[in-house]
Amino acid sequence: AQTVTQSQPEMSVQEAETVTLSCTYDTSENNYYLFWYKQPPSRQMILVIRQEAYKQQNATENRFSVNFQKAAKSFSLKISDSQLGDTAMYFCAFRGSRLTFGEGTQLTVNP
């Protein structure tokens, strides 16, 4: 069975600065996808970014980028130029035979 670990329950960052959220996973599968989801106070789960395991190039979506280290089973999320609207719970998720979520990191962006 796969597991996803987010070791930072809470983080904070000043507006306009950069922050990195950590995620590690454990699996014996070779073909899989990784995702970061954002859950703001509204509690709507929003897909932020996805990474296919077979791609070596790190995914990027505007201010969001990942550092995918397949051998180390690490998948961190970097948020550049943090904005107040980035304040949310962020979940790392592994998609192999099923979708498995980490326990989340609460990110607060301070003005």
Next chain:
Amino acid sequence: DGGITQSPKYLFRKEGQNVTLSCEQNLNHDAMYWYRQDPGQGLRLIYYSQIVNDFQKGDIAEGYSVSREKKESFPLTVTSAQKNPTAFYLCASSIGAGTYEQYFGPGTRLTVT
């Protein structure tokens, strides 16, 4: 607009009563899922359906039941056998059951007293 709807946003029930949470999608997705989220925790899979008239138990299916009679709809019934039903429930769908990303509805907060 295409999307996933869940209603109602807040639901209150007395202990011992069954309650059904609705989930509808107009994305033409084959696969649908139900998750439970408890405070400060991630999501746990209750049930999923890869195709109409077929569904599978997830990690915490005890005390829950589902049906998938139509592609667009995947209602979840929380039965009186569920020992701790108060939680936030999220429905999701994906194009297929493979490694596709899942898209989520707005959720239903169920409170049982």
